[in-house]
Amino acid sequence: MGFFCKQRWLLILLCCSYQLHATPAKLTEQQLLAAFDQEFTQKLSHAKVPGGAYAIVKNDQIVKMGSYGVRAVVDNARIDADTVFRLASVSKTFTGMSLVQAEAQQQLELLKPLTHYVPGLKLRTQSLSQSLTLKQVLSQSSGFVPHAFENLIEADQTPAQIIPRLKELSPICKVGTCYSYQNVFFGLLGDALERATGLPYADLLSQRLFTPLGMQTASVGLTPLLASRNKAMPHRRSGQGWRMMNPKANFYRLGAAAGVNASARDLAIYLQAMLGQQPNVVPGSLLAQLQQPLTRLPRKPRWPLWQQFKQVSEWYGLGWRMVQYDGQFLYYHAGVVDGYRPYIAYSPQTGYGLVLLTNAEADVTGPLASWFWQQVL
Secondary structure (H helix, E strand, C coil): CHHHHHHHHHHHHHHHHHHHHCCCCCCCHHHHHHHHHHHHHHHHHHCCCCEEEEEEEECCEEEEEEEEEECCCCCCCECCCCCEEECHHHHHHHHHHHHHHHHHCCCCCCCCEHHHHCCCCCCCCHHHHHHCEHHHHHCCECCCCCCCCHHHHHCCCCHHHHHHHHHHCCCCCCCCCCCECCCHHHHHHHHHHHHHHCCCHHHHHHHHHHHHHCCCCCEECHHHHHHCCCECCCEEEECCEEEECCCCCCHHHCHHHHCEEECHHHHHHHHHHHCCCCCCCCCHHHHHHHCCCCEECCCCCCCHHHHHCCCEEEEECCCCEEEEECCEEEEEEECCECCEEEEEEEECCCCEEEEEEECCCCCCHHHHHHHHHHHHC
């Protein structure tokens, strides 16, 4: 009798041990989409965010789009998949694409100095002026103090007023050797593109990306945003709620860094292209360039989901952020500017892409993205 009791207890212990250590079952796609929609609504409702939209793609399909709330707290117009938001620093991914397209057409060279394409730019020394390349600015390895002179942009100064002051900057590391996130320098890539292609940044994106991809509501600049009938207005905190404000022009002046507007549907189409589904517009050779990890960040990714992987590192490439985990990559970019908070990401391994857009700066996009990729990766 004692023998059988011992055997029974051993089986119970084994079962308990399995339940404690077994990997949770992955959700089916249908379950994932339904659960995410619920999570999205709950997160935005809890934070009292005025409104937001999302899109999920899987390879060549937009498998789910959803929205919550209103375009502005002063009226009841609802947000939908075609509501236009500011993209803030997500704009940088379009600049990366435009630069590799221009290089493929032999209109510029990423390894040439930025000053070659922006002749009015003078840095502290001649050597520095000749060594800082387009590629280093694009991959956030300029070597200057992070966010240089953004305070002047906040103070409503124009790039034309700020460019002469860039020669005051001394590098904090050798050019090309350390991660140093910039907006003012990045904005000059738009000037470089215009000089190299003969097209203003807005026209270049329209002709080479927005129109060919079918991104019907995408644009560049404050004027097109204000002209849109279906736009999300920005909001700032006011007591326990949010107050609508008018979009500011300041960071729009850095179009290549923060000037693009688009809807959730537009960005879903864009992510399909990044997943290789639009080779006539975005061929695989360009994707391979954009997916290269170039500048390693000194920190490790902070989300708990990365703890399940053995080797994890974070990088910046040609306008894209990326997390490398056990030999795979998640490509993404987020942003925040004057009452908007966007996020986009895609995973070539799984074929999934995620778009998140809100018209307030509450940090709901980070937790939502973390939840989604926890289920998918």
